[in-house]
Amino acid sequence: MSKPASPARAVTIHDVAAAAGVSKSTVSLVLQGSTLIRDETAERVREAARKLGYVYNRRAAELRSNSSRTIGVVINDLMNPFFAEVLVGLERKLVDAGYIVFMAHTSEDLRRQEQVLATMREQNIAGIALCPVLGTPQALLKTVKSWGIPLVVMVRPLGTSAYDYAGSDNEGGVALATAHLIARGHRHIAFLGGRRGPVFEQRLAGYKRALADAGIAFDEARVFAADPTREGAHDCTLAMLDSHAEVTAAACYNDLVAFGALSALGERGLRPGKDFAVMGFDNVLAAAHSNPPLSTVDVRPGALGEAAAALLLHRISAPGSAPSRYIATPHLVLRQSA
Amino acid sequence: MSKPASPARAVTIHDVAAAAGVSKSTVSLVLQGSTLIRDETAERVREAARKLGYVYNRRAAELRSNSSRTIGVVINDLMNPFFAEVLVGLERKLVDAGYIVFMAHTSEDLRRQEQVLATMREQNIAGIALCPVLGTPQALLKTVKSWGIPLVVMVRPLGTSAYDYAGSDNEGGVALATAHLIARGHRHIAFLGGRRGPVFEQRLAGYKRALADAGIAFDEARVFAADPTREGAHDCTLAMLDSHAEVTAAACYNDLVAFGALSALGERGLRPGKDFAVMGFDNVLAAAHSNPPLSTVDVRPGALGEAAAALLLHRISAPGSAPSRYIATPHLVLRQSA
DNA sequence: CTGAAAGCGCTTACAG
DNA sequence: CTGAAAGCGCTTACAG
Numbered sequence: 001m002s003k004p005a006s007p008a009r010a011v012t013i014h015d016v017a018a019a020a021g022v023s024k025s026t027v028s029l030v031l032q033g034s035t036l037i038r039d040e041t042a043e044r045v046r047e048a049a050r051k052l053g054y055v056y057n058r059r060a061a062e063l064r065s066n067s068s069r070t071i072g073v074v075i076n077d078l079m080n081p082f083f084a085e086v087l088v089g090l091e092r093k094l095v096d097a098g099y100i101v102f103m104a105h106t107s108e109d110l111r112r113q114e115q116v117l118a119t120m121r122e123q124n125i126a127g128i129a130l131c132p133v134l135g136t137p138q139a140l141l142k143t144v145k146s147w148g149i150p151l152v153v154m155v156r157p158l159g160t161s162a163y164d165y166a167g168s169d170n171e172g173g174v175a176l177a178t179a180h181l182i183a184r185g186h187r188h189i190a191f192l193g194g195r196r197g198p199v200f201e202q203r204l205a206g207y208k209r210a211l212a213d214a215g216i217a218f219d220e221a222r223v224f225a226a227d228p229t230r231e232g233a234h235d236c237t238l239a240m241l242d243s244h245a246e247v248t249a250a251a252c253y254n255d256l257v258a259f260g261a262l263s264a265l266g267e268r269g270l271r272p273g274k275d276f277a278v279m280g281f282d283n284v285l286a287a288a289h290s291n292p293p294l295s296t297v298d299v300r301p302g303a304l305g306e307a308a309a310a311l312l313l314h315r316i317s318a319p320g321s322a323p324s325r326y327i328a329t330p331h332l333v334l335r336q337s338a
Numbered sequence: 339m340s341k342p343a344s345p346a347r348a349v350t351i352h353d354v355a356a357a358a359g360v361s362k363s364t365v366s367l368v369l370q371g372s373t374l375i376r377d378e379t380a381e382r383v384r385e386a387a388r389k390l391g392y393v394y395n396r397r398a399a400e401l402r403s404n405s406s407r408t409i410g411v412v413i414n415d416l417m418n419p420f421f422a423e424v425l426v427g428l429e430r431k432l433v434d435a436g437y438i439v440f441m442a443h444t445s446e447d448l449r450r451q452e453q454v455l456a457t458m459r460e461q462n463i464a465g466i467a468l469c470p471v472l473g474t475p476q477a478l479l480k481t482v483k484s485w486g487i488p489l490v491v492m493v494r495p496l497g498t499s500a501y502d503y504a505g506s507d508n509e510g511g512v513a514l515a516t517a518h519l520i521a522r523g524h525r526h527i528a529f530l531g532g533r534r535g536p537v538f539e540q541r542l543a544g545y546k547r548a549l550a551d552a553g554i555a556f557d558e559a560r561v562f563a564a565d566p567t568r569e570g571a572h573d574c575t576l577a578m579l580d581s582h583a584e585v586t587a588a589a590c591y592n593d594l595v596a597f598g599a600l601s602a603l604g605e606r607g608l609r610p611g612k613d614f615a616v617m618g619f620d621n622v623l624a625a626a627h628s629n630p631p632l633s634t635v636d637v638r639p640g641a642l643g644e645a646a647a648a649l650l651l652h653r654i655s656a657p658g659s660a661p662s663r664y665i666a667t668p669h670l671v672l673r674q675s676a
Numbered sequence: 677c678t679g680a681a682a683g684c685g686c687t688t689a690c691a692g
Numbered sequence: 693c694t695g696a697a698a699g700c701g702c703t704t705a706c707a708g
Contacts, residue, residue: 012685023695028687038693055485058460059397060685064700070461073441079623084422091443100457103411103441105429112433119438122396123408147393230627259627266629285417289568289597291604291629350701361679366703376677398701402684 011052019048031056062124071312072102072120072128074113076156080228080256081284082301083131086154089305090129097313099126108133121147127312131155134197150315154308157198162323164315166308168299170199170281173330174206175213177279177297178251180332182214186249186277189216190240191223192261193233194253200225203281207251228253233260234267241268249277249338255284258294262337266291277338292336299328349390357386369394400462409650410440410458410466412451414494418566418594419622420639421469424492427643428467435651437464446471459485465650469493472535488653492646495536500661502653504646506637508537508619511668512544513551515617515635516589518670520552524587524615527554528578529561530599531571532591538563541619545589566591571598572605579606587615587676593622596632600675604629615676630674637666 017027022045030042037045048054062068071094075083087103094101102125104116113133120128127150132140138159144151152164174191181189191207194200208218222244226236233252237260240247252258258280265272272278273292280287280296287294307326314321355365360383368380375383386392400406409432413421425441432439440463442454451471458466465488470478476497482489490502512529519527529545532538546556560582564574571590575598578585590596596618603610610616611630618625618634625632645664652659 014685024685025687025696026694029694032687036693041693056460057401057462057685059462060401060700061687062700063395063398063401063684063702064686065688066700070440078422078426079419081417081419081422084416084419088416088443088445091441092445095442095454095457100440100442100454100461102408102438103429104433104439105426107426107430116433116438119433122394123438124395124397230624234627259624259629262629263627263631272629286568286597286624289572289601291597291600291610293601293605352701362701363680363703364678367678370703374677379677395701398684399703400684401686401700402702403704404684 011054012057013054016045016049016052016054019052020045068124068126069099070102070123070125071099072104072117072123072125074104074106074116074120074128074130076106076108076113076131076133078105080254081286082254082256082282083155085284085301086131086305086308089302090154090309091305093306093309094313097309106133110135117144121149125149127151127316129154129308129312132158134195150312150319152308152312152315154304155199164311164323164325166304166311166326168304168328169330170202171206171209173281173297173299174203174251175210176206176330176332177281178207178210179213180295180334181249181251181277181279181338182210182216184249184277184338187216188244188246188248189222190244190247190250192240192250192252193224193226193236193257194228196225200253203253222247226257228257230256230260230263233257234264235260237261237264238267241265241270249279251279252281255280255282255287255294255296258296258337259286259290262290262292262294272337279338283333287333288335290337295332295334295336295338297330298333299330304328349392350395351392354383354386354390354392357390358383406462406464407437408440408461408463409437410442410455410461410463412442412444412454412458412466412468414444414446414451414469414471416443418592419624420592420594420620421493423622423639424469424643424646427640428492428647429643431644431647432651435647444471448473455482459487463487465489465654467492467646467650470496472533488650488657490646490650490653492642493537502649502661502663504642504649504664506642506666507668508540509544509547511619511635511637512541512589513548514544514668514670515619516545516548517551518633518672519587519589519615519617519676520548520554522587522615522676525554526582526584526586527560528582528585528588530578530588530590531562531564531574531595532566534563538591541591560585564595566595568594568598568601571595572602573598575599575602576605579603579608587617589617590619593618593620593625593632593634596634596675597624597628600628600630600632610675617676621671625671626673628675633670633672633674633676636669636671642666 013027017024030037030045106113131154154166226232261278270276280294283296283298351365355362368375368383444451467490469492492504564570608614618632621634621636
């Protein structure tokens with residue numbers, strides 16, 4: 001592939017210096033808003049810059065000053081609205097803080113994750129916010145640390161060592177959801193959807209805990225792992241309905257799974273919330289207006305993204321500080337599906 | 339705000355040159371995979387680089403060579419899965435072509451759009467892919483052109499002049515959807531949701547055309563504009579049901595609107611597809627597993643993003659070529675809601 | 677096949 | 693308060 005053309009970059013600091021009759025240093029100083037330059041001079045410089053159509057070359061500036069105002073964000077699954085909401089919160093907070101974001105999507109592909117991380121490293125970024133792909137080795141933490149790039153990991157924990165992390169209380173949240181189902185009189189409750197992994201185990205633990213608290217025996221046959229997509233959940237729900245007629249409720253891995261369950265239920269002529277209870281997890285925007293509206297566990301996805309941004313910004317400004325975590329407190333939100 | 343720290347950048351091309359006993363030029367050449375350098379020398383250089391933990395500073399290289407491998411993508415509404423799917427297709431194609439993407443989200447805020455565009459301009463980007471905010475002035479086209487930055491606009495047209503554009507046949511698509519409703523025997527059909535703007539007018543025109551083709555009089559009272567969100571559509575549907583009991587079907591502005599309608603219908607005890615017909619537009623992933631699955635118009639959102647990427651890449655490699663357009667051909671996909 | 681030199685657009689001590 | 697000079701990490705003619 002040929003080298004791409006790039007925008008004309010005719011006018012530089014040198015040109016405006018000449019036009020304003022000052023030195024490059026003076027122009028640089030006024031561009032940075034320095035108070036060292038007399039008002040009158042500064043005004044003359046700004047006028048010249050305006051007239052010439054000068055545009056600041058931030059990358060050149062960052063190269064010289066060895067600074068960076070860009071942050072890499074890597075997301076594993078943007079097709080799940082939960083991650084889209086996290087991304088929006090994160091991006092908003094980052095640009096408000098004066099950063100610009102490199103965004104890369106990995107589609108749960110480990111190789112692509114390695115590739116985009118390597119590419120970002122070459123870009124002199126100030127930090128990385130990562131929703132790791134399923135199966136990401138813990139060693140990635142050490143690798144990125146060795147690069148000297150601040151990192152915050154989001155949603156999926158990456159081992160037990162200390163690192164900046166923004167996630168939610170998965171166990172507590174699903175325990176809440178399951179306990180609600182039990183309180184409504186359900187005794188045969190499934191745990192539905194999701195792929196095995198750290199988050200799955202935490203949520204499953206919440207399900208088990210709620211059962212145990214109610215004196216209900218845990219039955220491995222009632223946990224139905226499946227792709228955490230609408231389609232995976234839809235198919236899985238159909239199969240469950242056929243093979244486990246006694247089940248009357250499901251604590252779902254997340255809202256997407258719950259939506260798939262709603263769809264399958266409807267297909268079978270079952271009314272969610274009446275004939276079969278379903279609880280979601282996340283409380284994505286869509287949950288408020290599904291058919292029927294979804295009872296779920298709110299972990300405030302957007303706020304989670306903002307929290308991740310805050311952690312990363314703090315790490316950047318205080319590299320030596322101790323790692324910290326944001327764990328969203330789950331809240332039950334009851335609508336019509338359970 | 340203090341200047342953010344940046345990663346340690348200890349080792350440079352200079353260091354590896356010293357370690358390998360060659361000049362900087364030679365190192366640069368082998369890094370670029372030039373065939374000018376003897377294999378043995380190249381290997382020695384690569385070995386030294388590896389040993390020293392050298393990492394290429396792409397931004398410095400781009401500054402020197404006045405090239406750019408980064409593209410700015412600005413999206414107006416990531417909370418709509420349609421745009422998320424467009425973004426994913428776009429990003430995938432761009433990184434496959436060796437680019438990295440700056441992503442900014444505008445939340446339909448014109449001021450933020452101007453701000454992120456200005457920021458991206460300072461970053462020496464190779465191109466911009468823009469889903470313009472509602473109310474973006476046509477003049478933006480000229481402005482970006484004057485910057486010398488290749489631009490592709492997506493989804494929402496921006497005036498009548500020639501420019502690279504990726505969108506869909508809105509009029510044809512909604513005509514298809516409306517005609518289907520008519521074929522099913524509906525005579526009192528609403529056009530539901532969406533905010534006035536170029537896309538709205540095109541889709542509304544399709545609705546009118548289908549009515550006219552069937553000899554049904556258009557009634558302005560049957561077009562219900564509303565925020566193109568689940569919530570806006572939900573509330574609007576409820577109001578419509580109350581005030582226009584004769585309406586038995588709706589051609590929706592997009593899938594998100596249709597989902598809101600599904601929710602409202604369910605709330606009223608109406609069965610979508612039986613008691614009231616709903617047609618969507620876009621065919622987002624979620625449409626296949628809503629409750630009930632949504633009949634809609636497929637414009638392949640992901641492919642649209644890929645097409646936008648292709649247009650932009652072409653513009654970058656052939657700046658002088660004539661502007662071109664990708665207009666997705668709509669296809670009816672019939673599921674349960676109509 | 678490889679090296680010495682200039683320079684991309686900027687910042688930053690250092691003088692004055 | 694402002695200018696001259698060096699240099700960030702790289703590339704690219706130009707010699708040899």
